[in-house]
Amino acid sequence: MSNTTTVTVRSRWLPAYLAGVLALSLVTGVLAWVELPRPELWPLLLLCLMGIVSFQIRELDVGLRISFSFLSIILVASAAISGVFGAWVVGSVSMLVDRNQRRWSATMFNAAMSGLLGAAGGLTYALLGGVEGDGMLGKDTAELAATVGWPLLAADVVACLVNAVLLSGVIHLDQGVPFGVQLRRVLTGSGVAYIGYGIIGLLFVILWFPAGLGAFSALLIMAPLLAARWAFVQYGEEMRSHERTIDTLVTALGTKEPAAVDRSHRAAALAEWVAEELGLPPGQIGTVRYAATLHEIGHLGVATRLLRRPADSLTPAERRVLDRHCVMGARMIEGIDFLEDARSGIRHQHERFDGEGRPDGLAGDTIPVAARIVAVVAAVERALVDPTTGGRAAIADVARQLQGDPGRFDPDVVAATIVALDKHGVPLRTTTGVSS
Template identity: 80%
Template sequence: MSQAATATVRSRWLPAYLALVVATSIATGVASWLVLPRPELGPLLLLCLMGIVSFQIREPDVGLRISFSFLSIILVASAAIVGVFGAWVVGSVSMLIDRRQPRWTATMFNAAMCGLLGAAAALTYRLLGGAEGSAMTHMSTAQLGLHVGLPLLAADVVGCLVNASLISGVLHLDQGIPFGVQLRRVLSGSGVAYVGYGIIGLLFVILWFPAGLGAFSALLVLAPLLAARWAFIQYGEELRSHERTIDTLVTALGTKEPAAVDRSRRAAVLAEWIAEELGLPPGQIGTVRYAATLHEIGHLGVATRLLRRSPSSLSPTERRVIDGHCVVGARMIEGIDFLEDARSGIRHQHERFDGTGRPDGQAGHAIPVAARIVAVTTAIDDVVRDPDAAPVVSIADVARRLRADPGRFDPDVVAAAIVALDKHGWPASAPAEVAS
């Protein structure tokens, strides 16, 4: 399937998915209003205000396409403080005011998603026998743990799963990211944090009811919330500093070999797609992307006159010098901590799956997965940029060329690459068109 056809499929199903989520959320709110107990107005307004504020001061980018706000903590607490309908209202209202989101469809989806998240968490709490309101006041510590703590932590887990599932669904339809890959990405990025959300939410509830502080408890939970926000901001800044380092290295390569900049970008995108298709965890996907982006960084140590000559005009000795760029590149980034895992992907990109490659003769799955992926991405780029190739290179042509030498590539990586190309098309800035 071509890129245009894939986009058409997504554009057909995405609106239906958004409409289904919004309709389900509205139906959930109406049903909970009609069937279940209704919350007190004062606590509901306070929690809505906290939700709105938390979302407005969120950190929109902490890496891995994940944002951070206090809203999840407030929704967990809302499950016990204002019940199912109240938690649905808090989630929905908090997301309706979004100054950073110009698309009303995205705002509606976010509001519906958080409404469902709040309602699902509160319903879980209720079904597990979670205590409500004044019933907590005279409970012992053991009773609080059994009738408040455990149901609230279970509600937290359910909320995490609902959030991850709905986000993974929309990104799968909108961007073609495999659902399972995105689900693991969200859970690995925010799943651990959700444990902290549950604990802080439990603290909020205990301060509100058993401690008898009521609305004043909101002030007491602000300190850990702000500390958590600061920690996530630092994490996001660290990831952005990594990207700036990568950009600096690629820019340096571009001053010597301008065409290498586009090759690096294409390789990074395609390598990430392949890694996603293989179901690699988020940390490994990042390593693969770094290795693909810097797979030619060793060219900085190769004479410019050799890089500018056509491969057919090189002597065997000159060819070996250029082929040695992978070892040179791995040495060049030695000592950069966050690139340590990517070094092996750069060093071993010229290994062969049958063990007859360079520089160390590694074979099969002993070759780092990043290196096996980089080998395929660079080979695909060579096929598409081949001056003797037709103006339109089909995916079948790419598959045929990759499989022409059975011992060269990991067959699983080749299969994942073909699926990725069929799903996404060719990365931007490709010099030729890839057709179905």
């Protein structure tokens, strides 16, 4: 699994950041060439070829904005097979040829970043006493663990951290995503996988030298990885199929209530930010995003005349009919397997934290976390519209409204929402309309 970025300059500091990373990578390569042992040519060429192939056949989207390739495994193995300079070369060369990237700035940044990952891993391996090449021959299991295993796994962890820091920096400057939020996103999305990279990279090295298989070990490693890639491609296609289903449902809602499309996208963005602030795992963040996107899908079962009228003009009976949209929405998506967990977030969005809400009178933590987040997100949408001017209300005013009814919302979710709004601002633009 590998993280790369497409760069579109949006911050005046971004060009300086890109130039700094590129310069640091070049200086690192030159110093490694001058000061450290140089690798044998043919293993280096083989590793470069493997790196280029793995990057070119990577799967660009397996969910959670993460791409999958074998390059990280090749870089880890390069630290022990070709040393610091070799790992830097493998990382740099592998990303210089990118058939999917048309911006030279992004290609150069990705190559520089990958070179730094290789060099950081190689340097960590060397500093921890890791042996290279034929130095592994004749060692018993305990010696291999001390001089190859642990240094290589440590090199893998360092490469993971360098990747997360460099990538989070460029995305922060390019897209405005808070550095800490992006750092956590990268680490939770690919951090655990790096443990697997280290183990597979170690296996590659052991097969190459102590087992005496040499270059043939590349075939033994690549074959199962290609099978794994196939599985990830299928998973990515399944995720894209889910997104198409969501888009179809939102489009259907938009044919009846056009303003609901924008509200759905804003709610999804804010709900995802709030879920990240609460530290929810990636799978649960996806559930929250689905629930927020479809939180008004039940409006398809509500008379259009009620949806078009201002909320304060509805009679109590009409308001009850409109409020039933959450139950109707949960029923509408029943049977869609990947939305099963999101259904409870839609159904229970009108529950109150004090237990006085609808439809089932749930209270406190018995209310699904997706529903607690959707409740606040929907309230933010309403609060953002200033009733006196029709313009956008200040975030401080929104915070006061959310905190004005202590029994309505989960206070932890409210606090996370305020933090998310302060960090990211208001998602997209605010439109007026009935939202509940």
